[in-house]
Each structure stands twice: as C-alpha cells, then as structure tokens.
C-alpha cells in the first residue's frame with residue numbers, strides 16, 4: 001500500500017468493534033510498540049482518547065483535528081467505512097512528523113529570517129548624523145541648514161558634489177538619518193566599483209533564469225532593497241551612458257523592472273547622488289545625460305574644499321584626534337598650537353580624509369616618543385608643501401611674491417650665485433633679476449642661505 005512507506009503519515013484501520021486490524025510502520029514508530037502488541041487490541045487500550053473510535057460510534061468523519069499521540073503532535077483525520085448505512089470500520093490517518101517538523105522548520109525559518117532582516121538592516125544603515133559633521137565656517141553652516149531642510153522632504157532628490165574626502169558620504173548618511181525614512185534602509189551603491197555589465201542587475205535585480213548563471217530565485221536589486229528608504233548612488237558620474245537612460249526612467253516613474261521580469265514593481269525611494277567630478281562639464285562634453293543631470297540636481301549640495309574653510313580645520317582636528325586616540329588606544333589627545341597652525345596652512349588636496357590620515361600618523365609618532373601632545377615635528381607635511389598653499393592670513397599677491405622670492409633665491413643658489421646665469425635659466429633679463437633681488441632683499445653672495 002502507498003501509505004505503508006510514508007514516513008509522515010501514520011495509518012490505522014479499525015474494525016466495527018474498534019479492534020485495530022492494521023497500522024503502518026510510522027504509526028508503530030510513534031507508539032513505540034511492536035506490531036504484535038498492537039494489532040488485534042482494542043483501540044482505546046492503545047490510544048485511550050482515540051477520535052477514530054468516536055467516528056466509529058457516530059459514523060461522522062473527523063477531519064484535520066489536532067491531537068497528541070505518545071508525545072507527538074499530529075493532525076488527524078478519521079473516515080468511517082460504510083456498508084450501506086452500517087459503519088463497519090474506520091480508516092484513520094494522521095500527519096505527524098510532518099506537522100511537528102513543519103512547525104520546527106517554520107520556527108527556524110522565521111528566526112533565520114529575523115537574523116537576515118537584522119543583517120540586511122545592519123548592512124544598509126546610515127551611521128552618521130548631522131551632529132557628526134564638525135564645522136565652524138559660514139559656508140558649511142549654511143550647507144548644513146540646507147541639508148537639514150531637504151531631509152524633511154523625503155522624496156526630494158539630492159546631488160552632493162565636492163572634492164574627494166570633503167564629506168559627501170557623511171552628508172548622505174546625515175540626510176537619511178534626519179529624515180522620516182531613518183528606520184528604513186540606506187543603501188549605498190558605489191557606481192564606480194561595479195563592472196558595467198553587472199550594474200543593471202545590481203541596481204534593478206533579475207528574475208530566476210534571466211540569464212545563464214542567474215541565481216535560483218532571482219535577485220533583488222538595490223532599488224528594491226532600498227524601498228521606503230534611501231538609495232545613495234555614489235560616484236554617479238561613472239554610470240555608463242546606456243545605464244543613465246534606464247536610471248532616468250526609474251527616477252522619473254519610481255518603478256523598477258527586474259532583468260527578465262514581466263511586471264514592473266512600484267517603489268518609493270529617495271535618491272541621493274554624489275560625485276567629485278564636474279557633471280556640468282560632463283554634460284557639455286556629452287558624457288553625462290543632461291536630462292538625468294537635471295533630474296538629480298533638484299537640490300544641490302556643494303561642499304567646499306577644506307583649504308577654503310580653514311576655521312573648520314581648527315574644529316575638526318580635536319574631534320578627529322579624540323576619535324582616533326580611542327580607536328588606536330594611544331594617550332596623545334592634544335595638539336600644540338603651532339602644529340595646528342601648520343595644519344591650517346596646508347592645502348589639503350585630499351581634504352578631511354587626508355587630515356584624518358595625517359593625524360593618525362602624527363598620533364602614532366607622538367605615542368612612540370611617549371608624548372601626550374602632538375607637535376609640528378609629528379606632522380608629516382613638508383615646508384615645500386606648505387609654501388605653495390594659500391593660507392587665510394595671506395593674500396594671493398603676498399603668496400605670489402613669496403613664491404617668486406623663493407624661486408629666485410633657489411635658482412641663484414643652484415647657479416652658484418652667478419646672476420646672469422640665473423637670469424638665463426629663468427629666461428629673464430639680468431637687469432630685471434637684479435631689480436627683483438633688490439626688492440626681495442636677496443643677498444647675491446655665496447653665504448646666503450634660503451629661508
């Protein structure tokens with residue numbers, strides 16, 4: 001018989017007197033009894049609360065009742081067997097291990113699902129808040145006011161531009177965290193790091209069997225993962241032109257279609273895009289779609305480079321030092337005034353990220369010396385690097401003069417203080433060089449030393 005082998009179904013036949021005539025192996029396993037101790041006995045002797053026996057008495061089928069046999073949770077059915085009007089037996093079957101395992105499996109799946117949900121949430125969480133953005137400059141304070149306002153408009157697209165390391169990602173996090181979407185996912189996509197041929201499936205997902213090698217069950221795209229939350233399209237300028245048009249469509253209609261899919265899915269996602277490239281220039285040169293640029297550029301947050309906001313260096317430095325000291329477990333937490341002034345004179349091509357790196361190095365050097373204070377000697381910026389930088393106290397004219405003075409003095413020294421030779425090298429008239437040397441008070445004798 002089919003049910004004889006069925007691991008999940010226990011089967012029993014009772015005759016008209018309630019005597020067990022047959023039962024399968026699964027039932028014996030549940031009862032934990034040998035066949036000869038069961039077959040031929042009355043059903044109530046083996047299972048005193050037998051529902052099959054009630055069916056035998058009433059002639060009424062009982063379907064899908066829950067009961068516990070020998071500690072096993074089961075789902076039973078008892079069907080009367082008729083000969084005309086007369087009940088001549090009962091066929092009972094009970095889904096047992098199946099139900100028991102099923103509940104366990106379901107519990108396990110649910111707890112796993114919660115684990116994965118937590119993990120997805122952890123992976124897609126914005127960590128920074130506006131409170132983490134340190135600044136004192138008017139430019140940055142104004143930008144923060146604008147960014148806080150835009151955070152309140154949960155569907156407004158934001159474009160963040162600025163040189164590398166200026167804090168674009170920091171702002172994207174802060175906007176998400178200050179918005180009503182803060183409990184929902186914040187999904188960062190680094191458009192520069194995803195190979196061109198995978199970008200579409202990463203962003204929009206695919207259905208099972210969409211292409212060879214596609215994962216079973218398909219794949220959720222980042223837009224779907226970010227539903228009700230924020231998607232942060234970092235390095236947006238790196239999106240190839242053909243994908244730019246698809247992106248535009250998604251942004252306009254808030255609808256995504258998975259690769260190989262037939263039904264578009266409605267989404268509700270705020271888009272924040274960032275780049276350190278000049279998108280307007282890219283639009284002019286045809287490498288970035290103008291319509292996409294307009295669509296992204298609803299609110300534009302332009303973060304100025306650090307060298308243009310020297311006041312911020314004074315504020316950011318102690319905070320970064322404090323965080324770094326904790327992370328690196330070093331004791332130095334203070335910076336000497338002249339070291340801080342040195343930092344204020346440097347041009348920071350790598351902006352705050354470079355400041356973090358230089359401070360990290362200086363903290364380690366100070367720690368190695370056993371110093372609790374960071375001094376200028378711990379800061380790895382050479383005088384040459386400082387010389388070429390604009391600082392807040394100097395005008396451009398002063399800077400150019402200073403640069404000229406250094407250049408003339410250095411050339412003169414290289415030419416063994418031969419003024420006509422230096423003039424030739426500098427491609428200028430010797431009389432002009434003499435005039436300038438006088439102007440800058442540069443000594444033309446050999447004992448002159450630069451600085």
Ligand SMILES: Nc1ncnc2c1ncn2[C@@H]1O[C@H](COP(=O)(O)OP(=O)(O)OP(=O)(O)O)[C@@H](O)[C@H]1O
Pocket residue numbers: 132133134135162163164165166167168169170171275276316352353356
């Ligand atoms: N105003 C600030 N206050 C504190 N930390 C800052 C500030 N601006 C930037 N940072 C820190 O500088 C580092 C670089 O910031 P972020 O990654 O946001 O820059 P980015 O503009 O996205 O750079 P990239 O263009 O290279 O991706 C981060 O560690 C960030 O926390």
Ligand SMILES: [Mg+2]
Pocket residue numbers: 168169234
């Ligand atoms: Mg970034």
